[in-house]
Amino acid sequence: MTTEHLVLVTDAGATRTITLNRPAAMNSFTTAMHAELLAALDNTAGSTEVRCLVITGAGRGFCAGQDLGDPQVAPGKDLGALIEAHYLPLVERIRSMPVPVIAAVNGVAAGAGANLALCCDVVVAARSASFIQAFSRIGLVPDTGGTWLLPRLVGHARALAIAMTGDRIPAEQADAMGMIWQCVDDAQLAESVGALAARLAAMPTRALAVTRKALADAQHMDLRAALQMEAQLQTELGGAHDYLEGVDAFRNKRAPNFTDR
Structure with a gap:
């Protein structure tokens, strides 16, 4: 196992798991974590031994989105520049991975964290997990691909209401509306994701x-x-x-x- 401060990388057979590792901050993004995550993804893309990738979060959350305490998002900063420098490369890297990518959503996925999960090929969520398009709560629009992803996943009417209200969408509801692939009991998340990853890793x-x-x-x-x-x-x-x-x-x-x- 290779352990970095903000991102953990583990291999099990042909499956690699990348774990966001800021549990005290619900794995919210900082520029430092962006750098480590993108490097881990690039390394995975270049590895001929990896045939499936799992992305998950440490602790009780998947990812709470952008850390609003990061100096890069302080009032007066250009948020668009932050997106182009960090979130755009992240989304494009995930969407161009040469292997299937599973999001194992173990807890809350909010803002950029929700859309990070939805960028993955298959999303499996624990029953206690939830998805929140939190952008409207602070006067912003969905980013990290949210404007592109949501209408394609749940349709225009639902996407607009989800984005405007910023309501919490429990995993079971996300499953029912087609936002994600599967909702499983919390105790079964690791086993379910592991079995799916092994299955995909054995496929073409x-x-x-x-x-x-x-x-x-x-x-x-x-x-x-x-x-x-x-x-x-x-x-x-x-x-x-x-x-x-x-x-x-x-x-x-x-x-x-x-x-x-």
Whole structure:
């Protein structure tokens, strides 16, 4: 295990877990934590041994968003510059990871912390967890991809009401409205996420990463353009090792060994 002050990195087989480690501050973001997190994500992206990534928080919270005590958000500071310097690279890094990314939401996920979780490919939340678009409470708009993510996940009407009211959305409600993949009992969170991560790690990693991008790109296309994109991607993936391995394993009734990234 590699331990850093603000971010913990642990490996279990082909699964890597990155844990935000400011539990006394509900893992809220500072510029220092941003730097450590982005470095950990870059390292993970470059590791050929990692085939699935889990992001979670230490203690009783996932992430409470931006630490308002950070000098970078003091009155008079340019908040847009902070977003472009730290949150924009963070979101783009997560959305371009070459492996599937699971958010294990162990407690409150508020503001940028909520949208950090929603940026991940699959969100599994403990029943006691909640999601709060807290921006309106301090006169701001959703960031960390929130304006893009929320309408796509829950529809325009719900997204607008969630963003405007800043209401707490319990994990069960988030599950019911399609904001997240799954809500599980608190005691089952680690086991459920571990099983899912192991399952994804054994699957065709490159195809999963391409699937993420294809689904996002298709939202801006008409049907014909999406069909053409699908044809192009199937041409690329159909000539790769994992497709040939998957077909051969299916025909010979054996477990496949996927290796593409």
